[in-house]
Ligand SMILES: [Zn+2]
């Protein structure tokens with residue numbers, strides 16, 4: 755569930771310049787939290803990020819992780835995947851992309867599609883307000899859940 759080093763470098767570069775533009779101090783803690791998110795493609799929630807960071811950042815608190823993620827979200831440096839029943843998931847992929855969501859384990863993976871990027875917006879949706887972006891969510895059963903169910 756890692757991403758390519760070149761993509762990570764791009765995300766880190768964008769993050770650094772975004773922080774400078776926003777006048778946000780680039781603390782080690784913010785850098786580490788963003789990097790932990792940017793290195794993953796599984797759209798973790800704050801708890802999952804916290805537990806992956808705790809081992810090398812013993813003074814970090816879950817509250818700090820939450821506050822940092824919401825701050826970065828407010829600045830447009832990361833996205834959320836919208837309200838879910840249990841927890842909000844965060845996304846460091848700012849390019850237009852779409853999601854495959856596993857209904858069993860909640861795995862959420864990115865994919866890109868020019869066709870879906872240009873999906874026509876229905877009149878009804880335009881009537882609800884100004885459309886700024888569209889993102890398709892495909893729901894299904896991921897490969898590993900399919901394998902477990904086949905056993
Ligand atoms: Zn699954």
Ligand SMILES: [Zn+2]
Nearest residue numbers: 845847851864
């Ligand atoms: Zn995503």
